Amino acid sequence: MLRLLHDLEIRGTATMAKEPKAHEGRIDQFFSGPGARADLWRDLQDAAQAWVAGKDNRAKFETLLAELAATEDYHAYPGPHLLEAMRDRAAADDARSTHELVRRISTALLTRSFRRHAGDWEVNDEGDGAMPDILPPTLGRGELHRPYFETLIVTGMPAERWPGFCVEWRRLRRPLDQFVYEPVIVGSVEDAFCATMLNPDIAAVVINEGFVFRSRHDAPVLRTLSASMEQQHNTEMSALQLAQLLKKVRPELDLYIVSNRRVEELAGDPKAGVARRIFYSVEELLELHLAILEGVQDRYDTPFFDNLKKYAQRPIGTFHALPIARGKSVFRSDWIRDMGEFYGPTLFLAESSATTGGLDSLLEPTGNIKVAQEKAARAFGADHVFFVTNGTSTSNKMAVQALLGPGDIAIVDRNCHKSHHYGMVLAGAQPLYVEAFPMTEYSMYGAVPLRTIKEALLNLKAENRLNRVKMLDLTNCTFDGHIYNTRRVMEECLAIKPDLIFLWDEAWFGFARFSPFLRPRTAMGAANDIEAWLNDPASLAAYDKQQVELGKTPSNEKLLNTRLIPDPRQVRLRVYQTHSTHKSMSALRQGSMLLVKDIDFHTVEAQFHEAVFTHASTSPNQQLIASLDVARRQMELEGYGLVGNAIEVAFAIRQAVASHPLISKYFRILGADGMVPPQYRQSGFTDFLAPGMNWAVALKSMQEDEFCLDPTRMTLVCGTAGFDGTQFKGLLASRYNIQLNKTSRNSVLLQSNINNTRSDVAHLIRVLVEISQNVDQRLTQGGPNVRKAFEERVKSLMTDVPDLPNFSHFHASFRKDAGKRTNEGDIRSGFYSAYNAAGCEYIRLADPEIDRRMKSGPELVSANFVIPYPPGFPIMVPGQVITKETIDFMRKLDVKEIHGYDATEGLKLVRAEALAKHAGPPQKRAAE
Ligand SMILES: Cc1ncc(COP(=O)(O)O)c(C=O)c1O
Secondary structure, rough: OOOHHHHOOOOOOOOOOOOOOOOOOHHHHOOOHHHHHHHHHHHHHHHHHHOOOOOOOOOHHHHHHHHHHHHHHOOOOOHHHHHHHHHHHHOOOOOOHHHHHHHHHHHHHHHHHHHHHHHHHHOOOOOOOOOOOOOOOOOOOOOOOOOEEEEEEOOOOOHHHHHHHHHHHOOOOOOOOOOEEEEEEEEEEHHHHHHHHHOOOEEEEEEEEOEOOOOOOOHHHHHHHHHHOOOOOOOOOOOOHHHHHHHHHHOOOOEEEEOOOOOOHHHHHHHHHHHHHEEEOHHHHHHHHHHHHHHHHHHHHHHHHHHHHHHHHHHOOOOOOOOHHHHHHHHHHOOOHHHHHHHHHHHHHHOOOOOOOOOOOOOOOHHHHHHHHHHHHHHOOOOEEEEEEEEEHHHHHHHHHOOOOOOEEEEEOOOHHHHHHHHHHOOOEEEEEOOEEEHHOOOOEEEEOOOHHHHHHHHHHHOOOOHHHEEEEOOOOOOOOEEOOOHHHHHHHHHOOOOEEEEEEEOOHHHHHHHOOHHHHHHHHHHHHHHHHHHHHHHHHHHHHHHHHOOOOOOOHHHHHHHOOOOOOOOEEEEEEEOOHHHHOOOOOOOEEEEEEOOOOOHHHHHHHHHHHHHOOOOOHHHHHHHEEEEHHHHHHHHHHHHHHHHHHHHHHHHHHHOOOHHHOOEEEHHHHHHOHHHHOOOOOOOOOOOOOOHHHHHHHHHHEEEOOOEEEEEEEEEHOOOOOOHHHHHHHHHHHHOOOEEEEEEEEEEEOOOOOOHHHHHHHHHHHHHHHHHHHHHHOOOHHHHHHHHHHHHHHHHHOOOOOOOEOOOOOHOOOOOOOOOOOOHHHHHOOOOOOHEEEOOOOOHHHHHHHHHHHHOOOOOOOEEEEOOOOOOOEEEEEEEHHHHHHHOOOOOOEEEEEEEEOOEEEEEEHHHHHHOOOOHHHHHH
């Protein structure tokens, strides 16, 4: 799909850096959605102003207007009527009034006032020339604000009749309507596709039969946009096919098909499920209008939040254990009233411990929480969703506990969040750690290569132990932005073990569902694609063909080198995803979701309820649950535009840092080439901003590469400016009020999200300029010693970096029935060995005893998790044998925060005598 955006001729949003040349077709330009549109309008305004001042001529203005008009057809405002007026004024050579109109429209677009003010739709602001039938009548002055959206109408009607058709639509509006919408009319597949991509305000699409394939415009921008439509050679497309295409781009949209014939047949087609409703002929206009409103209402409804609001209005007396509810103890107090004033009374009115009276129980939802969860499942492409109010730390533990039992093996990224490791301890499962590729120079890890995962599975298979493996547990995207090829990973693993369960920790990646580029690489995006593939008869043929090619007993090497196809008849598709809604959407801190798409969910459902009972508080926070409900509403109604904006902001930052002469002297943001080794970028993709890069390559990369980079996660290298990550993070926070995400030895992680604006970008860039200037000044004015000290500091940060230690192995006492070729172990026994104080000892890191023990034994075995932050992954897990690499890394580590390590006491180790006790078979220990 990305290919269609190749060479898009919309201007980028670079702020104060080198301006890109118009028509350059840079790769980031596609993502420059709303920002780029605003830029085009600003340019048009500048051109009009220059024309008024006599600095430029009318022709320049008209060229820009023609360029802009090609995509303006996809938006309701300013609409053909105002654009025509602008053309007329220009043709009449009236620079001043043309400029005035451009200025008014630009302002209305920028402030979004056209959604409320009818005057913005008028040609003259005094109201003369107003055409009541063209003005949207219910966008009235002084009216209550109603949410606004746009409805795309695809029709075969001749374009001359469109204005009249719009008038008819607007006549359907009633004061009772909850929302107000404007129609956007197009007549072709190409235009429908482009409008869906470019207009984030579109919330519903009506597809009438009779449209054509090609756009009535011949603007190159459209051709490039639509060039890669899957059906690009099929210039005959049915309404249903178009609906399927649009649903792929934006699954949240309500689609309506209007047909004049065979509606019964159409409605009976299983593929017609993509349409919310099918109508017979346009006679049903009012019904259609009501259906559109109802569809949006369905997304707008937030059952839990709505009930909580009602609950807060009721005069309720509480004789319950929540004195803060209703806020009386707060507002009557001399001492804590400021808290009440700070948060406002509503918070206290909405505090409740009730699970009745319009509220519901998170532990056993039967009412509005249940419905809210069902809506979230729809929004995120899952079958079921659990709301979780203690972060993804808890969602992960719940999933691990529910899906794994004692002795089950789970293949786990060793670098994953600690909640997975602790989950394994709780479940008694045996983690088989697999390693991500190291990025030693930045003291961070990438993601786990598929080959490593396949090798682990094939080794287990060779030892006849595949039946013990239940789960593959990975982080997507990683903290630093590495995105897996989720579909490929699952397909190839299912080819080896058809009932493997996948747990994808998408703590950072929940928003990705709402980007057509990122969605296929999410757990649920891929699961839905795999499900469609499983139902396609061609899939079995592809499997059979590969089996013949592989032969009866293919070698492991052959299996490792082949892109394996699973047997559609055998596959049990079991996919779980957790995400921190609070990390990328509008949920309050700790709001998280656990998503389920598991064909065998009925077999584990009871275990999930147990997991909820184990982990969920019996006093969950109502505001948190409400915020999960509201975050879902927002993403279903405006997530597409918001995510587009987050990506746009990221590109603006990347572009500005790369092209600013002073910033780029000391800082850089790593592109895909800096973050993903070339063997995992099979497409040859280097970076979004690389010269000559185009969308064809970017699309190939997204579809095929083993790992891609989430553009919104930006690793800014600061070691080259002489700062370590922690120091730089501190500087930005204390001096410039900029908060950022994680740090590494020589970098910090910047993250753009749905909340960022271009002003944020401008602030960040200004700050980077100032810091770069300071460094530069210090170096130019400081003399040779200062320069030498700087170079040494940079060298120490950038080159004298410690090697990242791999997971070694569990001590033999914790391996028991483990296989010979794989490294799984009984982490739970390792963990509890630390509870036996007499069985543990401490040795300080600097003590030569450590070196002696490593040389001549007994082996050093960690009694607990040791997690230095940064980088934040466990370099020791309970029961793990400590190797020289780990000790070297610990000794070189210069971070202050090391969870699980007490510098005064030293490393906590399991004594050799205690290890001997663990050495017996599991049954014997159980009897002890
Ligand atoms: C990959 C990953 N998973 C899970 C979590 C925990 O999420 P939460 O903070 O919502 O508990 C984090 C937190 O940083 C994380 O990075």
